[in-house]
Amino acid sequence: MSTSTVATSDEYRCPGSVLLGMCIGVSLYWLFAMSMGALLPSIAATMGVPSTDPNLGLASSMAGLVAGICIVPAGGLADRYGRVLLTRIGLGIGLIGMLLAGLAPNMPMLIAGRFFQGLASSIIMPATLALVRVYYNDADRPRAISLWSMSTFGAASVSSLFGGLVATYIGWRWAFLLAVPCIFVAFWLLRGAPERKAASNPDERFDTLGFAALIVGFLALNLFVSKGNAWGWTNPTTVGALAFFVAAMALFVPNELRHRSPIADLRMFKSKIFTGAVVANLFINSLIGILFVIQTYLQKGRGLTPMGAALLTLGYAVTVVTMIRVGEKISLRTGPRLPMVLGALCFLVMVLLLSMTSITDNTLYFILVFVGLAAQGVGLGMFATPATGAAINAAPPDKAGVAGGIFKMASSLGGAFGIAVHLAIYGAVAASTQGNLHAAAMYSIGSGVVATLLAALAAFVLVPGKK
Numbered sequence: 001m002s003t004s005t006v007a008t009s010d011e012y013r014c015p016g017s018v019l020l021g022m023c024i025g026v027s028l029y030w031l032f033a034m035s036m037g038a039l040l041p042s043i044a045a046t047m048g049v050p051s052t053d054p055n056l057g058l059a060s061s062m063a064g065l066v067a068g069i070c071i072v073p074a075g076g077l078a079d080r081y082g083r084v085l086l087t088r089i090g091l092g093i094g095l096i097g098m099l100l101a102g103l104a105p106n107m108p109m110l111i112a113g114r115f116f117q118g119l120a121s122s123i124i125m126p127a128t129l130a131l132v133r134v135y136y137n138d139a140d141r142p143r144a145i146s147l148w149s150m151s152t153f154g155a156a157s158v159s160s161l162f163g164g165l166v167a168t169y170i171g172w173r174w175a176f177l178l179a180v181p182c183i184f185v186a187f188w189l190l191r192g193a194p195e196r197k198a199a200s201n202p203d204e205r206f207d208t209l210g211f212a213a214l215i216v217g218f219l220a221l222n223l224f225v226s227k228g229n230a231w232g233w234t235n236p237t238t239v240g241a242l243a244f245f246v247a248a249m250a251l252f253v254p255n256e257l258r259h260r261s262p263i264a265d266l267r268m269f270k271s272k273i274f275t276g277a278v279v280a281n282l283f284i285n286s287l288i289g290i291l292f293v294i295q296t297y298l299q300k301g302r303g304l305t306p307m308g309a310a311l312l313t314l315g316y317a318v319t320v321v322t323m324i325r326v327g328e329k330i331s332l333r334t335g336p337r338l339p340m341v342l343g344a345l346c347f348l349v350m351v352l353l354l355s356m357t358s359i360t361d362n363t364l365y366f367i368l369v370f371v372g373l374a375a376q377g378v379g380l381g382m383f384a385t386p387a388t389g390a391a392i393n394a395a396p397p398d399k400a401g402v403a404g405g406i407f408k409m410a411s412s413l414g415g416a417f418g419i420a421v422h423l424a425i426y427g428a429v430a431a432s433t434q435g436n437l438h439a440a441a442m443y444s445i446g447s448g449v450v451a452t453l454l455a456a457l458a459a460f461v462l463v464p465g466k467k
Helices: 016-047 054-081 083-102 107-135 141-169 179-189 208-231 236-258 266-270 272-286 288-300 306-311 314-334 337-354 362-393 397-432 437-446 448-462
Strands: none
Touching (some): 016 107, 016 141, 016 288, 054 208, 141 288, 208 397, 236 266, 266 272, 266 397, 272 337, 272 362, 272 397, 288 306, 288 337, 288 362, 288 397, 288 437, 314 362, 337 437, 337 448, 362 397, 397 437, 437 448
């Protein structure tokens, strides 16, 4: 087995500028790419497509899908070839994605831009998280993880507000084009960062079979989730997509367990802590789909402007950023289980309040939305650092990229499938009720109860209750 050649923090003190460069790189996805929820109505109007158009849903979920599929192999590549090198490559790919999406004259080019945004994210996230793991010692790492988390969970919390502001005042395209100068700033801040990678055996072969099975399998699963309602759940194509996913996983799992240098080292799941953090993270991030639904519903069903709908997320943006350090402090005192469970249960409050769409008084409902999203921010802030720390601390330094990749794969895939599932429920109920958006939003948002309870259960059962 390979051993890490990373330096300890005694040999290298990571300056704040380098950490800032990593955080900017991570925010390319969580701030700019995740603003799609608030941009959907404006994009639909510009492109001349209905808000329920499947291509619009594909553009929404594409970045998360690609990130989720590619993030684990990208983490392995970062461990092998260098975390700083892969971060820079990711920034370059992100530049292409932002330009394609921001200048897109049609849906195919927008979808292509979203593809490159997701690919960039899949490279940057595990590489930078691995750098946090090896640049900082045990005492300094929790604070660094909290700051890194603010670039993921925190940036995602303000993405709707950011998207609403941009769509209202300067046009949705600038939600992507404004990322371009940020990418050049990140390049400059990372100019002096020393390379860190694991020592590798030159005889180790790339896991081509595992990589192919992972990509094909999750593509088939996404087709099943996103297209199943349109095709029909008993349609041979739908059933075939699900069967293809099962077959790909039946090939992938044994291959990973026996390969000398697997794309995803599944042996990490022998650790209950790692498993609990990843599973809980998957379910928590699936609730991102509710943000997409509520933004569309507030504009189409309640008549708000993109800006008005985005302003209701302000409490969410404030609470998640302020609570990230609180979650860190609680975890240092009690272990990660308590803040993770409490964080998941806060999402339950959000789901219950936002699903009260039968309330006809707009003012009252808007208050419930504001409070519910603020509760979600509290939950996500408490959950972020304990879950991230539990996952990467459970892995050895030479597997930090893979561990970070698996953890963030859960984030990206959870988000992608959460968006697909919640939008599919929203569209299906709207179609079956002759356009009753109130009922569509109620059932779509209410289905989030399942994910909140499963996240809390995974954290309670698998994550330790003590330091």
